[in-house]
Amino acid sequence: xxxxxxxxxxxxxxxxxxxxxxxxxxxxxxxxxxxxxxxxxxxxxxxxxxxxxxxxxxxxxxxxxxxxxxxxxxxxxxxxxxxxxxxxxxxxxxxxxxxxxxxxxxxxxxxxxxxxxxxxxxxxxxxxxxxxxxxxxxxxxxxxxxxxxxxxxxxxxxxxxxxxxxxxxxxxxxxxxxxxxxxxxxxxxxxxxxxxxxxxxxxxxxxxxxxxxxxxxxxxxxxxxxxxxxxxxxxxxxxxxxxxxxxxxxxxxxxxxxxxxxxxxxxxxxxxxxxxxxxxxxxxxxxxxxxxxxxxxxxxxxxxxx
Amino acid sequence: xxxxxxxxxxxxxxxxxxxxxxxxxxxxxxxxxxxxxxxxxxxxxxxxxxxxxxxxxxxxxxxxxxxxxxxxxxxxxxxxxxxxxxxxxxxxxxxxxxxxxxxxxxxxxxxxxxxxxxxxxxxxxxxxxxxxxxxxxxxxxxxxxxxxxxxxxxxxxxxxxxxxxxxxxxxxxxxxxxxxxxxxxxxxxxxxxxxxxxxxxxxxxxxxxxxxxxxxxxxxxxxxxxxxxxxxxxxxxxxxxxxxxxxxxxxxxxxxxxxxxxxxxxxxxxxxxxxxxxxxxxxxxxxxxxxxxxxxxxxxxxxxxxxxxxxxxxxxxxxxxxxxxxxxxxxxxxxxxxxxxxxxxxxxxxxxxxxxxxxxxxxxxxxxxxxxxxxxxxxxxxxxxxxxxxxxxxxxxxxxxxxxxxxxxxxxxxxxxxxxxxxxxxxxx
Numbered sequence: 138x139x140x141x142x143x144x145x146x147x148x149x150x151x152x153x154x155x156x157x158x159x160x161x162x163x164x165x166x167x168x169x170x171x172x173x174x175x176x177x178x179x180x181x182x183x184x185x186x187x188x189x190x191x192x193x194x195x196x197x198x199x200x201x202x203x204x205x206x207x208x209x210x211x212x213x214x215x216x217x218x219x220x221x222x223x224x225x226x227x228x229x230x231x232x233x234x235x236x237x238x239x240x241x242x243x244x245x246x247x248x249x250x251x252x253x254x255x256x257x258x259x260x261x262x263x264x265x266x267x268x269x270x271x272x273x274x275x276x277x278x279x280x281x282x283x284x285x286x287x288x289x290x291x292x293x294x295x296x297x298x299x300x301x302x303x304x305x306x307x308x309x310x311x312x313x314x315x316x317x318x319x320x321x322x323x324x325x326x327x328x329x330x331x332x333x334x335x336x337x338x339x340x341x342x343x344x345x346x347x348x349x350x351x352x353x354x355x356x357x358x359x360x361x362x363x364x365x366x367x368x369x370x371x372x373x374x375x376x377x378x379x380x381x382x383x384x385x386x387x388x389x390x391x392x393x394x395x396x397x398x399x400x401x402x403x404x405x406x407x408x409x410x411x412x413x414x415x416x417x418x419x420x421x422x423x424x425x426x427x428x429x430x431x432x433x434x435x436x437x438x439x440x441x442x443x
Numbered sequence: 444x445x446x447x448x449x450x451x452x453x454x455x456x457x458x459x460x461x462x463x464x465x466x467x468x469x470x471x472x473x474x475x476x477x478x479x480x481x482x483x484x485x486x487x488x489x490x491x492x493x494x495x496x497x498x499x500x501x502x503x504x505x506x507x508x509x510x511x512x513x514x515x516x517x518x519x520x521x522x523x524x525x526x527x528x529x530x531x532x533x534x535x536x537x538x539x540x541x542x543x544x545x546x547x548x549x550x551x552x553x554x555x556x557x558x559x560x561x562x563x564x565x566x567x568x569x570x571x572x573x574x575x576x577x578x579x580x581x582x583x584x585x586x587x588x589x590x591x592x593x594x595x596x597x598x599x600x601x602x603x604x605x606x607x608x609x610x611x612x613x614x615x616x617x618x619x620x621x622x623x624x625x626x627x628x629x630x631x632x633x634x635x636x637x638x639x640x641x642x643x644x645x646x647x648x649x650x651x652x653x654x655x656x657x658x659x660x661x662x663x664x665x666x667x668x669x670x671x672x673x674x675x676x677x678x679x680x681x682x683x684x685x686x687x688x689x690x691x692x693x694x695x696x697x698x699x700x701x702x703x704x705x706x707x708x709x710x711x712x713x714x715x716x717x718x719x720x721x722x723x724x725x726x727x728x729x730x731x732x733x734x735x736x737x738x739x740x741x742x743x744x745x746x747x748x749x750x751x752x753x754x755x756x757x758x759x760x761x762x763x764x765x766x767x768x769x770x771x772x773x774x775x776x777x778x779x780x781x782x783x784x785x786x787x788x789x790x791x792x793x794x795x796x797x798x799x800x801x802x803x804x805x806x807x808x809x810x811x812x813x814x815x816x817x818x819x820x821x822x823x824x825x826x827x828x829x830x831x832x833x834x835x836x837x838x839x840x841x842x843x844x845x846x847x848x849x850x851x852x853x854x855x856x857x858x859x860x861x862x863x864x865x866x867x868x869x870x871x872x
Contacts, residue, residue: 149642228758248760249644250714269762271644309644333647334638 140438144263146252147272148313156314160282162434163427169206170430180209180440183240188231189215189266190246195401195425196266196276200243203432209440212239227251228258235259241440244268262439267306275435276400277310279428281318283420284355286427287396292319297349299325299381300359300408301370303332307359307400312338325349326381329370346381350391357398358383361408374407385412398424445469446863446872447484450493451822455812456791457499457799466497468818468872471861476814488872490865492822492855498794499810500532500819500859503771504592504801505621505674505698505746508534508564511552512541517751517839519553522771523562525749525838528867529772530797530821530854533563535805538574539597545569545580547588554589561862561869565591565805567621570609576601579608586616591805594621596674599656603663610669619672619696619804624656624681625722633762635708635723643711645761650678650729653722657681661688661695672804673697675748677722679732686741696804697736698746701770701777702844704733710844716757716764717844720750734787743800745793747774751840769838772831773845779825779852790825797821820858827853837867 140155148156169177185204189197197213204211214234234242241262244252249271255263267273285291296315302308302324315322316339324331325343336342343349349356361377371377388395397409397419405411414421448466453476455461467475467483475483508522509515517525519536526534536553538544544553550566557564568590569580574597582593593613599622600606609620629652634640636647657673661684664671676682676697688695708724718724736742750767757764778797782788788796798821802809810819833846857864863872 226755226758227760228755246760248762250761253714254760269644270646306644309642332641333636333649335641337638338641 139442143439143442144252144256145274145435145439146256146263146265148274148277148310148317149272151313151317153317156278156281156318159278159431159434159438160285162438163282163430166433166437167427167430170426176206176208178208179437180204180207183209183440184238185209185211185241185243185436186234186239187211187213188234188242188244189213191216191267193245193267196245199425199428200266200432203429203436206429207433207436209436231255231258235261241436264435264439270304270306272310273306274310274314275428275432276307277314278435279424279431280311280357280398280400281314282427282431283398283424284396286423287420288354291315294320294355295323295353296320296355296357297323297325297343297353298357298359299346299349299383301330301361302326302335303330304362304370305359311357312340323349323353327371327377346383346387347391350387350395353395355396355398356383358409359400360402361404363404363407378407382408382410383413384410385416388413388418394418396420400424444872445487447479447487447489448497448820448822448858449489449491451495451497453812454496454498454790454794456795457809458811458813460812466818468858471818471872473812473814473816473818476812490856490863495822495824495855496790497812497820497822499798499812499821500857501530501775501797501821501854502533502801503531503747503749503774504535504744504805506534506536506749506771507539507751507767508536509751510540510556511549515839516753519556519564520560521837521839522749523557523560523564524867524869525769525771525836526562527857527864527869528837530775530823530857531562531771532819532821532857532859533565533802533807535565535567535591537567537596538569538594543569543574544590545572545574547581547584550585550588550590561857561859561864563859565589565807567592567594567596569593570595570600570613570620571605574598576605579612582612583616586618590618591807592619592621592672594623594674596621596623598627599624603659606660606663607667610663610667610671614669617670617806619670621672621674622656622660623674624653624660626652626655629655633719634711635725637708637726639708639711643714648723650680650725653678654680654684657684661685661693664695665691665693670694670696675700675703675722675746676733676736676742677703677725677729679729682732682736682741686736686739689741696743697741698744698801699733699737699742700746700748701774701781702768704730704737705777705781706844714761715844716759716761717768717842719761719764719766720748720768721766734782737782737796738787743804744796745774745778746801747771751838752842753840757842767842769836769840769843771838772836773843773850775823775854776829776831776850776852777845780850783825784851818858821854822856823852823854825852827851829853
């Protein structure tokens with residue numbers, strides 16, 4: 138079994154079999170992570186560059202750990218050390234790195250489309266670790282993995298993504314992936330945080346958090362980017378908390394089990410209360426562990442393709 | 444010198460001229476139209492364009508030459524060569540140079556550099572100093588120096604108060620105010636806002652950012668007088684507003700670029716930065732409205748918005764790429780492919796939109812194909828099939844999304860100022 142593409146640019150258009158294969162492979166690697174020696178020789182001799190043009194601690198560490206546990210050689214490149222600051226173009230930077238003979242590139246960039254652009258200027262396998270407000274496929278894969286791990290299935294599940302849909306990249310990948318896997322996807326948040334014509338992707342939009350809780354099995358709560366949104370998309374974080382925040386009172390009111398996910402980092406007391414973030418229904422830290430396994434699966438499947 | 448343009452079908456709608464003839468041109472002046480004698484043919488250099496069309500020279504009223512300031516992207520000479528090769532005998536160049544065309548000195552510099560070329564170059568000057576929207580540019584002096592219109596192109600005139608002053612002041616010389624209609628408070632994006640921008644995750648600019656300024660400008664032209672010309676119209680709603688304004692007798696005209704009637708924002712799924720321009724590519728409904736607007740005369744002319752950029756500026760991450768594409772050498776082909784061959788416009792209508800209306804808007808004399816008149820001609824073949832090859836562009840820049848595209852229709856030659864450009868080679872006649 139192998140994937141149908143040699144890159145992972147997003148989950149839009151990725152067939153169900155591919156997602157299934159990644160999730161199943163991740164289950165194997167998840168088991169490796171529980172061993173005393175958490176390392177396999179699978180990608181020995183492969184060189185992977187983590188090209189991070191935007192700050193990201195957790196995604197980069199997760200990828201780096203996944204690479205190390207597969208015994209690949211890894212190099213990190215981040216903007217603080219990059220030559221783009223010296224006026225070199227992105228293309229020249231990539232060509233230079235490519236000339237040092239790399240097999241795979243993991244890329245994070247603020248501009249949508251950069252992973253696609255990379256496939257045109259590099260021969261390496263390209264993995265999108267977040268391109269602007271477009272996609273973040275490994276995050277969605279680990280979210281799906283975590284849901285499946287807890288609930289046992291994705292098909293027929295009702296999943297609602299709550300929060301700032303338009304300024305993030307997690308929602309779009311989740312919508313594509315979950316729908317492909319047969320889940321029913323909805324969104325909840327203020328109307329100013331909904332991208333135009335999002336309903337055309339076949340998702341329902343809620344503006345009341347209580348409706349979202351009542352009608353769903355899973356809530357994937359996104360971070361409110363305080364620095365970016367205050368004043369533009371929402372009046373205050375207080376108003377957001379009051380009308381969209383996930384609190385235990387709200388959950389109790391509905392008297393039903395809802396699985397809570399959050400891709401982190403959490404703004405405690407804004408989009409989610411501490412009680413919920415640390416409560417019995419969440420799988421937030423499982424997501425982090427699963428993230429390493431899912432990224433190992435993606436790296437393995439792409440790195441051993443012929 | 445004496446040359447003959449042989450066997451052409453003359454098409455000059457403003458003269459109601461439509462017939463086949465030979466043209467005898469002596470020292471740049473049309474000496475004789477009709478069948479020529481053997482002696483006349485013998486003593487002339489003969490350019491045989493049997494059964495091709497010959498129209499008054501085409502004019503592109505929206506071109507960005509990058510001189511002064513960015514001569515690495517385009518100069519007045521290379522832009523003029525590009526225009527001649529693309530089928531144009533005249534162009535108007537926009538004021539977003541560095542320095543901006545906001546003083547008589549810059550107007551005179553451009554005219555001096557352009558002098559002696561086949562292509563006539565007419566500067567459009569800034570409406571406000573430095574295109575900043577804060578104080579009026581010396582419009583009367585600029586006009587006297589040779590500016591044919593006024594525009595803060597790249598942006599709209601900043602606020603309604605300044606727009607009013609520009610319209611009132613420029614009305615003294617009956618010059619058009621050419622507006623790039625965009626409300627910047629609504630447009631922090633890189634493509635049209637809609638389902639496609641949502642799917643591609645690209646920050647977007649909505650069509651209403653254009654519509655609001657078109658509405659403001661039309662209402663102000665009605666109130667304050669003066670003439671508004673809407674540059675590169677791109678939305679369905681704006682086309683309708685111009686249509687209604689014309690019915691009311693408000694002095695408003697409009698142009699459209701070939702890319703806005705050829706492409707929709709569906710094309711952006713490749714993230715090709717050569718499809719990034721301002722205004723952005725819109726939807727099929729907008730394209731349909733633009734074509735209707737061209738048909739019923741709401742849209743007066745076709746202009747390229749030729750915007751040269753260096754390869755290294757365009758070969759970057761999408762959100763960092765500058766707006767704009769080169770268009771002088773592809774627009775005649777696109778107009779015939781998309782408008783004539785798809786039966787939206789006749790050859791006469793295309794000639795009106797390329798040769799007659801832009802000059803009328805800019806108060807320039809429209810060339811006539813008539814004995815005793817200066818020969819100012821575009822010779823074209825609407826049926827020739829060819830493939831765009833950007834490496835052959837005369838423009839210094841190659842930022843075209845149309846490379847390798849198959850087009851039907853092409854300019855074969857241009858004649859003006861006692862010169863002829865055949866293909867892309869210019870020679871004296």
